[in-house]
Amino acid sequence: MPSAPASPSTARAINDRLALRLLQEEGPLTAGQLKRLTGLSRPTVADLVERLQGAGLVRVVGESGAERRGPNARLYGIVADRAHLAALDVRLRGVTVTVTDLLGAPLAEEAAPIGGDTGTGPAVERAAALLERTVREAGATRLHTVGIGAPGLIDPATGTLRDSAGLPAWHRRLVTALRERVPATVLVENETNLAAVAELREGAARDRDTFVLLWLGHGVGAAVVLDGVLRRGASGGAGEIGFLPVPGTGGLPSATDCSGGFHTLAGSAAVRALAGGYGIEAAGGDEEGEPAGAVAVRAALGRLTAGGAGAEAARAGAAGTEMAGAGVEAAGAFLDALAERVALGAAAVSAVLDPGCVVLGGELGHAGGAVLAARVEDRLAALSPLRTEVRASALGGAAVLRGALLTARDAAQDALFGAPPVR
Template sequence: MPATPRTARAINDRLALQLLQREGPLTAAQLKQLTGLSRPSVADLVERLGAAGLIEVVGEAGEQRRGPNAKVYGIVAGLARLAALDVRTEGVAVLVSDLVGGVLAEASAPITDDAGTGPAVEQAVALVEQAAKEAGADRLHTVGIGAPGLIDPATGELRDSGGLPAWHRRLVAAVQERFPESRVTVENETNLAALAEQRDGVARDRDTFVLLWLDLGIGAALVLDGALRRGASGGAGEVGFLPVPGTSGVPSATDCEGGFHSLASASAITALAAEHGVDGVLRAADGTGTRGTAGRATAGSGREPAAPDAPAHAVDLVRAAVQGADPAGARFLDALADRVALGAASVVSVLDPGCVVLGGEIGRAGGPALAARVHRRLARMSPLPTEVRTSALGGGAVLRGALLKARDAAQEDLFGPPVR
């Protein structure tokens, strides 16, 4: 059955909004080219969307030209305020943005291990309130949360996972209670990092790739044919449990010790660096015997922690090895690449993704030096050609991914589902 004029107009309007979401501000001429609509049809939809308060003129294109086609149209950024949270075992980071992703406020705070569940949740929620207030947001339309652990695909809730603080599972409900009019979503942190790399990072030209997350723990995210794959139970990419050679045992259903985690987690990398003498080089270089610049500040404590922050210290060690000329650093990177390639090769042999992105702050610190080493090893271990790339976003990918997910959800709610 042919579409009615009203339905056709609705489809055209949604298509134009979809293009403005994806491409950013456009002229009427660009909308005409991208939609294939006639000039009068584009003029009509621009007028309709403007009258509805969905788009506005945000500038002009061309130095000499004037008139309707010279105007640049964009989505009205102030239609909604969004929040994104990156929830870690040791703290929370939050940002508040407008509907098109312009950051209005940012805040972060550590949450110590000895904080009780109730106080920890209250501290995290108060941080969201603080950022919203700084952004002048009376209401948050959508809140996107990235957290470690498994997300139940049936309920969308964070599942109870061993080794994670109890306040993580309480946080989502507490945010929803404090912002009852908001849509609150939660996603695994590594999946969000992959979304950010796919949209804004090094995987923009790939519809199939694997993100290997190297940070406090180990994880992977799978993007196949343009879609994020979570698995039947939400656990796709739990490569920390992957049995690999070189460990003292095998992992169990409740403990990834003995799996790939034992070879490539932050603590394992720190121990590997010590074996190759890189830890001593770093301590001599910074003159403190503690963590270097990559560590998170201990806000409000007035002192440095007694022991190095594990992920931050591992980042410093990898960065020191990459930047230094010491042979010990090169041997350490070789040994680290051996370990990373073991896990990566298992994923490559099953999925044939064609591209592996080394993510997280450790992956980013390793840079091209580590990526090239892993690539050479994969080429020897697997007949499947696989690029190895370095994350463009590092640990910041989680917060960026949470914002992208919140923005997509809010725009779909305000504009309707995308045109397929």
């Protein structure tokens, strides 16, 4: 049975949303260009342009004389300063804030460390003040939506961070404080989920609508995207892979402690210890700032690169050649051992979800790049009959902040432009 035609109001909403999306993706357009791209009639385009201008969403931003003879055609663009957005990446020991206009153009960005010995109240105040200061520096007078990425579980019923063992109390308090203090909509999402959103929209999974992002940083986690939709699970805990029981840990995780789970094999501290066993030091890395595991992975890749390009440099003597060869061999053995560990978690995910693609995210996944991804894919192929491509993150640790901004932008645009009508 054919569906009923859309009502005039629904048709107008669909056309307006289509025009706004084109203006967002293509930049300023003339009425003629909108007509060609939308397939709508000239009178319909004229009506929607007038309607969007009246709503304060679109304005004339210039002229274009290239489209036709005669008077220049007006260029229409979205009113980017109609609303401002903020995104926060909340880590164990610090916060990064970025402020943008409605289209996501950056206006200001700042970061501040928050030491482990900082009390809950002072930590919340420092993070909130950082947001307020960055908003002022950006000249953002119309803050509409704030997106926050944080470790831990998000309660799907309330949209708040749940109490989690091992995470600072100020994380949970910060969300509440900002909702009380900032005249804007405040959204919070698990950091790994936001990284997956960013990789889906702008990163390594742009050509995929089904994949799993395996986050390798201070801790480990996973995000599941099926048919283009982020799946959070019944309690918001989909992807808590750190608690996954795996061989080789000498124990089992518990409801309150992921020690003995996959975290024990692939978390940053474990990777640092693994690297040390192969004589690879994580100089400069720690478990509060940059993950030491990422530093170790980069050091190993550096040895491989130097070894491959420096065979001639080792001609200084047999001893030099032997030392260089040993360094390369140790680096390769470490990366192989790390790939074996990562493949265990990826195999479990593959067996249950068959995503076809696993993206290695987080600082360690980004540091390992294509070299580590290829090693993990080889080992995964030996563990699972399901063909699974393994890719390196294109965004690394920056994915969380980018995902938070994309989430805030989507929410603000839905509120201002009108959510896409359901037909």
